[in-house]
Structure formats: C-alpha cells, structure tokens
Amino acid sequence: MRNFISVNDVNNISELIQKAFEHKKSPYSNKSLGTNKTLGLIFLNPSLRTRLSTQKAAQNLGMNVIVMNMDKDGWALETQDGIVMNQNTVEHIKEAAAVMGQYCDIIGVRSFPKLIDKEEDYSGDFFKKFVKYSNVPIVSLESSTLHPLQSFADVLTIEETKTKPRPKVVLTWAPHIKALPQAVPNSFAQWMNAYDVEFVITHPKGYELSKEFSGKASIEYNQDAALNGADYVYVKNWSSFEDYGKVLSMDSHWMMTNEKLKLTNNAKVMHCLPVRRGIELADEILDGPNSLVIPEAANRVWAAQAVLSEILKNNF
C-alpha cells in the first residue's frame, strides 16, 4: 500500500483487519518503525477524532507529527491548472503539495467538498493532485467523497463485535439541520461492499448515493422494512447527491429510537460522530447498551496505526 484514499488501495482487507487488532493488542511494539519519519497532518477543515487518533497512532509508531491547519482565512489553495492567480487563492497545490512532500515522509490531508459543484467534488481532483505533486504517500483524512479511516474503524468495530459470520448491516439516513457531505456514507458503503456482510441502505427518495460507491447494496425506502432483522444500524445524515448538496427532508421520523430498535435483531448502533442528539439519534440510544459509538471512535487509532504501519513498511 502506498496511498490510502479509498478501500481500493487495500490489497487484502482481512489481513489489514488482523494487523489493526495486533496494534490494538500491543500498541507500542512497532515503535522503531517510525523513527525519523515525519507525518504531516494537513487540515483544510476542522477535525477532532481524526486529528487526535491519527496523531496518537503515529506517535505509537514512533513518528514525528507536524500539524498544519489551513482552514482559516489566508491560505486557500488553488487547484485549477493554467489559471491566473489574481483572486483569493494564495498558493497553487502544485507548489504546496510538492513543498510538504519535501518536509514529510507521509502526508494526511483533509479536504471537504464545497457541495456546490458535484463534478468538481466527485472528480477526486484534489487528492489526485496531492498524490501527484507531493511525491510521498498520501492518507485521506476525509475527502470530498470518502472517509476511509472512518470506514476502516467501522469495519474493525463490526468485526470485533459480530456474533454471526455474515451480519445484516443497515446504513440509515437520519435528519440534520445542515447540509452534510456524502463522504461518510459513500465510504461506509464502499467498505461494506468489500467486506462480507448483508448490506442494506435506507433513506428517503432523492437521497440515493452515487452508484460508484453504493454498488451492489440493496436500497430500501421504507426504513422499518430495512431495519427488520438488522444486526448493525449505521446512522448518518447526508445531503442529496442527485439534487446536489440539497437538504430534501428533515423528517424526524427517520431519527433512530428505541422503538425502531425493536424492529432489529437487537442491533448495535453506530455513528461516526459528531452526532446531533435528538435529531439524528435519540438520547436513549446513545446512552443505552446498544450504542457502539465510543468503541467505534476508539478504533480510529488502530485503523490509522495499521494504515501508517503498512505504508511505512512498504515505502521506506
């Protein structure tokens, strides 16, 4: 593995899962692997879990970590080629990525979509250019369309809690007051499709994810029907892909509650966090015995550590 931008960068998911669990069991046994190696974490947007867990993972491997916040005014990157830079962008990605690649051995980058131009957001252009110009391995800390470190942690969480070989996993849309990216559900769908589960996606009409990522998943517009017999329910809001970036529904009936949990096979409930209580998920779920949200967040460390470890082993 050189880059970690999507599930397609992983040769063997089962192997990577096992490696992550080895790191979890013995966090500091690879501390010399990262000696004199620098991880740069570049945030074009806010971050809590990704920031802390990836930093922790790198330190467990003995790496140096340099964090750069570019989310504030005054360091907007230009990505278009051949442009005359007489507007707000202060540096072209060609130079910025190349320079960072000189200082860092591996670079993690977060860059959210603007949710205005679907084609631009879904082109993957930003990460392709970062890979091309930085000349070092690139780890996505969430792109316009995918959040693979989150999805890998989600897979770890299912793997270590599942009680049957092929559980039923339901990804359900939930309401929110803001228009959110599709990155987390896209990415979760992509990983579920690559992992061995029965996978169903449920959402109001108009919230269909890109087929590129939802792939072979069953789509069910009736949430109750979808939840029937579920072993895992993954709750997440996203804005429309079709009517790009729009909020088409705030229907509170889609909020996950204990009542709905009764329809499932005593399902475990997951969410990538941060979660809006009382909007996406009822307090009773988050505070109840079926919630996996905290161990799920904790697994972010081992997901990142397995990924960084593989990159270190294969590229240096």
Next chain:
Amino acid sequence: MRNFISVNDVNNISELIQKAFEHKKSPYSNKSLGTNKTLGLIFLNPSLRTRLSTQKAAQNLGMNVIVMNMDKDGWALETQDGIVMNQNTVEHIKEAAAVMGQYCDIIGVRSFPKLIDKEEDYSGDFFKKFVKYSNVPIVSLESSTLHPLQSFADVLTIEETKTKPRPKVVLTWAPHIKALPQAVPNSFAQWMNAYDVEFVITHPKGYELSKEFSGKASIEYNQDAALNGADYVYVKNWSSFEDYGKVLSMDSHWMMTNEKLKLTNNAKVMHCLPVRRGIELADEILDGPNSLVIPEAANRVWAAQAVLSEILKNNF
C-alpha cells in the same frame, strides 16, 4: 490524586510543594514516567502560559502531547442533558469527552465562564461532566471558577522566596478595561486558605468573592490598610461576583504603585499575567526589584510537572 480541579484534590500540599521543587532541581529525572502516555490539552479559550508550561512539563516527563484548540467557530460543545441539538452546538460533551478519553491518558481542559449566568458558571458542571464521561484523569487548565495550576505555582513562588514562616499575603483587586472571570482570585484564595499564611483580601465594595472560596480570609475595603505590613501583594482584576460579571469600578487609585509599596513590608508583587501595564500595575513595579511575575510564571512548569507526575504515579 486522580483529578486536579481544585486544591481539594491535593492530599498533602506540603508534600506536593516539595515534589515540585524536586522537579525544578532535576527536570528530566522522571523522563520514563510518561513513556507511551499521551496528554491531551483541550483549549476552549486562548492560552499562552498554561499552554506552553503544561506542554513543557509533560515533555519533561517523557509524555506525548496533543493540543486541540476548540476556541474557534464550529466546535461548540453542548453540555445540557436531554436537549434537542438543533442549534449551534455541534457535539455533546458526553461524546466529546468520552472520545478524547479513548485517545488520551490524561486530559487538560480550559473552559472560561461566559459571565452571564452565575449559577451555570459556578455549578462546576462542565468539569464534572468531563471527569464523568472521559473516564481518565482531568487537569483543569482554568475553569469557570478556579485556576489551580496557577495557584499552585503562586504557592511555590511564595514558598521559595518567603523570609518568615507565616508571611502576610494581600490579594488586591485592580482596575481593568474588561470584565474578567473570578477564577484566578477564587483559586488563589482557596490555596492561601489551605496554605499557612496570614491572608487578607482587599477590593472595592461589591467585589466580594464567593465565600465558598474566600473562606476564612479577612476582607478589608481600605486598600492602604490592607497593604500595611504585607510581605506579598497579589494584584488581580476580577468582575463582580454579586452583580455577576459586571464592572463596578475602574478607579485608578487601586492600581499598584511604588507609593503604595511603601505601605508594605517591602512586599514582593505577584500577578498571574497577562497584565495590563499602567492599568493594573504601574511600570515601576513590573520593572522594579519587587516584582515576582516572571519567576512566578516560570514556576508554572514545576507546578504542572508535579501534578502530572502524581497523576501518572497514582493511576497507571
């Protein structure tokens, strides 16, 4: 000691003082104590001394440090229970603290009061919840009502400079152009009451601190009378506790000057910094031989190092 939120968390102040002086004498002799331990520093408000000194202390102990600034737009924490999160708060403290507790072995948190609702600010709710949900030791980097790392450094500074067993220490209010929290004076009073000094507080009427913290201190409204024979003068502005958060006086006669110093027993002058020159303290004091403000700030490292060291020894 598990948490460090107030002086009440300290079993034995004299012992902790001695340990701090041992760290000061030999800063790096406990460098293996923090190996593979991560300190998270979470700032909901700006910080200079606390940020740098606590980071330095942790590094002296061999800890990894992860700093997270949550003071900017976009990561406001919800603390109320049972609320529907359809407003500005993006994450509930229940999740945020629990997640941070998964990534960090010890968490330092700074959260200033809003100075609007006295009951809310003085409830200690935020730190109680952080302790409860994070499940790891919590160190206050300044709360709504207290600043124990500052006060402990203040005690160290008095201890190493005092020329009599029981010096007279005067905490005096000083003018300022803004409404400031009562955290530093509350905390200083709390520690002076737990430490062996003659302790007097002086301020204009209406600036009485909460009895919870001022306790057995003598209150003297006449600053000149209070300063008489003082060995230490601790200068600080605060807004009214009674008329909560209000600025009742900007009377420049309360500024500490060399003229006032004559009333004292050649007192040493202290201030937690940052200080407004020419408002709280005259230049002649800060630039003169009686000022302890810089060694006082320097002692922040040893206070933090003693606290972190005790927590590491007792909880891991």
Next chain:
Amino acid sequence: MRNFISVNDVNNISELIQKAFEHKKSPYSNKSLGTNKTLGLIFLNPSLRTRLSTQKAAQNLGMNVIVMNMDKDGWALETQDGIVMNQNTVEHIKEAAAVMGQYCDIIGVRSFPKLIDKEEDYSGDFFKKFVKYSNVPIVSLESSTLHPLQSFADVLTIEETKTKPRPKVVLTWAPHIKALPQAVPNSFAQWMNAYDVEFVITHPKGYELSKEFSGKASIEYNQDAALNGADYVYVKNWSSFEDYGKVLSMDSHWMMTNEKLKLTNNAKVMHCLPVRRGIELADEILDGPNSLVIPEAANRVWAAQAVLSEILKNNF
C-alpha cells in the same frame, strides 16, 4: 552564534554552508544535541514552509517543539514602553518574551510589518525587545525587514547548483495583487552582498530597496538588460520602500516568462513561495526545467538545522 536575526549574526558564511550540507547528507547524526531542549515557535502571522521546515529541523536534532499561534484575535502584543494599556493589546512584550524565555531554550518568532509606519517597521524594535526580554537565543522566522532562514536556504540552493565560481544573480521585482513586505528581497540582497556573486537588482522606478540592505548591488531599471547573462533569476514582488507600503505598478511585463529566460545564461529561476502563478511567474517557468523553487524550499530544513545546531552548540 547566539541569535539569528540577519546575516550579520553569522561569523563565517562558508562554514555555515558546509555545516548545512553535512546536515543534509546526514540529517539524524546530531540527534542527541537537542535532547531536553525546547524550541518555541511563535507565529504572529501565517506560515507554511517556515513552520514545517523549522519544526522538522528541530526534530532532526532531537529537540522538543512547541508551536504558538498568536496571529488570531485576542493576543496582540504591546511593544511601546511607558504606555497605558487601555486599548487592544493584551500583553506587553516585556512579559510575553520573558515568560516564553522561561519555557523555551530557543525561540523562533515571526512578526510581519504592518506596512503603515516605515520607521516603526524598520526600527527592528520588536526583535531587539524579544532578544532583550526573553533572555534566550532568538531565531527570526521573518521580521518586518528580513527573512534570514529563507535567504540562507537560497544561498544553499545557489551553492549546490552553481556551475561557475561567481555566478550572476539577478533579483527581479514581479507584479502582485497585494502590497507585500520587503523582507524577502531585503534579506536576499543582504546575503548576496555577503556571499560571493555578481549581484544585480532590477525593478520599476520607485521600488528601490533600503540601501541598508541593497548595499553594493547594481540597480538596473531595465529588466531585459538586467537579465542579460544571468545564471540565477530570483523573482519576488515587494511594495515600495520609498512610498512606503504602496503598490506603484502592476505591470505584467515584469512577469518572468520563457521569453525572458532567453535573455539569460539559461538561468535557474528561484522564488521563496508562495507564488502567484500567472502574475509573478508564468506556469511555463514553474513547470519547466529551470525552476529551483521546490529544492529551494526543501533547503529550508537544512538552513534551519544548521542554525539551530550552531545555537545549541554555542549556548548550552
């Protein structure tokens, strides 16, 4: 060497160059030099290259690094003496620098000019006070007037690519949409004058740099004439020194292009970055074989490492 504020702090440039190349050849061979030493990096303004490269250099030397961003609202430093601080500044440099000096063994500081008051910007007052009050070695991360870590990296880049003992180096003004400081060109001129090259500065009339820094350089108002036979072209915008801080020209004929490159001796093209493509430099130059901008940025690490290493060796 104690401080690194300008080229005048360097005893022997040739020796420092050789040391930088030794670090470049063997980055981690001095890793014990910085053990238990803390570098504080204080940014009053944004930074990418300086932030990452100096952090990397310090980590290569085994130092701890603490980064403090003071560029946001709420921590404006007062530098004037004897002032009543009843306005926006929250802390005097006397206290801030002294306190940081207690926590850090070496301090790097970035403080841009406001470009309003020439005398204030060119007084060097801020850095003089930081040196005076911090009581520890100070490294400029770019001052109002100079950027010595950049210039030293520029010298390294010329030294390792030059094909004749005394190349012709042309510093050329280029257009920009904003008023930029003179720090980079001042500093480059100062270092070129101290280094053994044929040095020419070219710019529109009114853009003369301070003689204090341009010194013995030839000034040529005709860019084409200046470029004739150049081995290196250093491209940079700056605002007027005479008509202080003003943009007097946006003449796009001053942009460096392949056409202009024909006038030179197949010159290598340099720029400190960030660069505005299509304004300061044509894409064809930046994407072409003559550009040195990325190796130039890469050399920032070795410049910083040589400087920090010298300071560590000579002061501790």
